[in-house]
Amino acid sequence: MKTDLTDTTASKINKALVEGRRAIGTPAVGMVLTLVIVTDEENAYDALKAANEASREHPSRTLVVIKRVSRSPRARTASRLDAEVRLGMEAGTGETVILRLYGAVADHAQSVVLPLLLPDAPVVVWWAVNAPLDPAGDPLGALAQRRVTDTYSAEAPLRELSARAEAYTPGDTDLSWTRITPWRSMLAAALDQVDCEVRAAEVEGEEFNPSCELLAMWLADRLDVPVKRSLSAGPGLTAVRLDTNCGPIALDRADGSLATLSIADQPDRAVALKRRETSELIAEELRRLDPDDTYAAALRFGLNRLSGTSETPEPATEQPAPAKRTAARKAPTRKAAAK
Known part of the structure; x- marks a missing residue:
């Protein structure tokens, strides 16, 4: 079952979830956590597919946050929240809400997500792309007990890895670590x-x-x-x-x-x-x-x-060359002095 809500609010989304559960005959659903996925439109399909498959093992309420940034100055000032509520076969074994944030509301995603969290259940935030350098300091990350990033998707993975080390907070993790x-x-x-x-x-x-x-x-x-x-x-x-x-x-x-x-x-x-x-x-x-x-x-x-890290420079091998050039320049002076 899928319900589209345009220019909506968090209370209307919660109401749509309750009505949807009643319509499909499952008023009580045993979900163990809330999974918040922060992504863009391009990667939303793959991230949601992965979350739905993982929900077979961990039934959860999945909130997909997509920040739609417009280049038009007028559109940037107009705030709007669109939502897509999926239940039943459309959402794996849990519930899925896709949130598209427009304008100034995109800067306050935590205010939209907070009323939709499951009560008394852990929260996990997963940045599928464009993760912040300090996940725990991010407003959405502050809501979570577990913060999942993926340095492999970054433009400079090893620099991102160094930034993760500097900003590490208990609860942070990385899919690059999970892969090994x-x-x-x-x-x-x-x-x-x-x-x-x-x-x-x-x-x-x-x-x-x-x-x-x-x-x-x-x-x-x-x-x-x-x-x-x-x-x-x-x-x-x-x-x-x-x-x-x-x-x-x-x-x-x-x-x-x-x-x-x-x-x-x-x-x-x-x-x-x-x-x-x-x-x-x-x-x-x-x-x-x-x-x-x-x-x-x-x-x-x-x-x-480490020895030989990809983005860590090796011990300099070009330094002796300038020394040789300097010696070559000084040689005539020494010969002249000898004469």
Whole structure:
């Protein structure tokens, strides 16, 4: 069931939700949280599709906030709220409200969202695109217990990752971190099988991929060893190699779906390590809403402490050249003085 409301208010949207539930015969719906998605018109379909699939595991009220900014000065001053209420098969296992904010009301999205939150239920805010540098300081983020961003969708992912570290607040998380959960689990299981000391590590993946940097920072923080960041053609994260006193341990995934786990003195094993869809990542993040201390520790380790990071400059190799040019300029002077 779908209801369109033009130039409406939050109270009319709540009334449409109650009438819609009565019309489809489900007056009482057991929803466990409110998921607020902040996106633009271009990415709204994909974000809503991912949320609907995740709602099979976590029935929720989904509020999609789309800020419509007009270039016309007259349109910018005219405030309007349009809403689309979806129930039943249109909204997965929960309820969906798509909010389109025009004019000055777009600067006060929290005032529109607040009356629509489920009472006594946790709130999760997910910025599908254009996340703020300080999610907890954002007016919408202040309403939530969990704030989900995705640095991979940013124009400069690694600079965005550094900004996340500076502004981190308990409850912040990143889908780039969620993507490496199977890698972290597999590497931890591999180290449990051997009694070895790790001396160094290498993380290989495509350039400007924040998941690769986060995995490297996690290894460096947990193992307290130097970690090298090397580049590959992808897709995504392609390999992790550990140098131990018992021999090398490697987890290599060249095709983005099937990986090979190699441990010294043991046969190689094939491991299913496919790249997951956004719906799976969101579902994982909704399973636990408490602060992720492991993510915080890896994030605060710092990109500048890795070797070979994509956007972190390598030790300068061009400095000796000016010195040679300076010496060349001074040489005639020394010869003249000798004469």
